[in-house]
Amino acid sequence: MRRLDIPLPPESAPLAPSQSRVHAASSANFDSNMVIILAALLCALICAVGINSIVRCMLRCCHRRITLTRPPKEQNGLKKRELRKLPVEVYIKGGNEDMELTECPICLSEFTVGEGCRVLPICQHRFHKRCIDKWFGSHSTCPTCRRSLCPDQPK
Numbered sequence: 001m002r003r004l005d006i007p008l009p010p011e012s013a014p015l016a017p018s019q020s021r022v023h024a025a026s027s028a029n030f031d032s033n034m035v036i037i038l039a040a041l042l043c044a045l046i047c048a049v050g051i052n053s054i055v056r057c058m059l060r061c062c063h064r065r066i067t068l069t070r071p072p073k074e075q076n077g078l079k080k081r082e083l084r085k086l087p088v089e090v091y092i093k094g095g096n097e098d099m100e101l102t103e104c105p106i107c108l109s110e111f112t113v114g115e116g117c118r119v120l121p122i123c124q125h126r127f128h129k130r131c132i133d134k135w136f137g138s139h140s141t142c143p144t145c146r147r148s149l150c151p152d153q154p155k
Contacts, residue, residue, distance in 0.1 A: 076140060077136055077137050077138045077139060077140060078136040078137075078140050078149065078150070082149075082150075083133060083136055086118050086119070086120065086121065086149075087118070087119050087121065088116045088117065088118055088119075088129055089116070089117050089118075089119055089126070090114060090115070090116060090117075091111040091112065091113060091114065091115045091116075091117050092113060092114075093113050104117075104126075104127050104128040104131050105125070105127065105143065105144050106127055106128065106131040106132065106135060106143060107128060107131050109128075111126075111128070115128065115129075116128075116129040117129065118132045118133070120132075120142050120149065121149075122142070122147050122148075122149060123142050123144070123145050123147050125142055125144045125145065127143075136149075
């Protein structure tokens with residue numbers, strides 16, 4: 001192997017004027033490139049925040065519009081006072097000709113003789129008293145035809 005001996009300038013030696021200008025120009029070039037890159041990143045950050053704000057605002061407005069156009073929920077139930085106003089009939093097998101139903105549409109078990117059945121005044125549907133009372137705890141409509149029993153709500 002052959003060794004090349006290249007003399008290196010001492011580190012403490014001052015740079016020649018031409019070398020000094022090249023070093024200063026490359027340093028200034030690096031600084032200006034860094035400023036441009038940082039400015040571009042700052043612009044990208046501002047654009048991303050702006051787009052995020054616009055999208056969030058649009059989603060809020062869209063959500064507000066959806067909640068305003070939805071019909072009011074009928075899941076509020078009947079008050080006990082209103083529930084007591086609903087008529088109760090005693091089931092008599094073969095005695096009531098208008099009772100063509102023999103089973104409760106909620107629990108699907110048959111009516112027994114002497115059992116209390118609630119008759120809804122709007123649609124004349126019949127249910128076990130215990131079944132329909134539980135239903136009306138959280139609903140204000142007939143479970144069969146969905147007609148409202150509250151006078152202030154549409155039928």
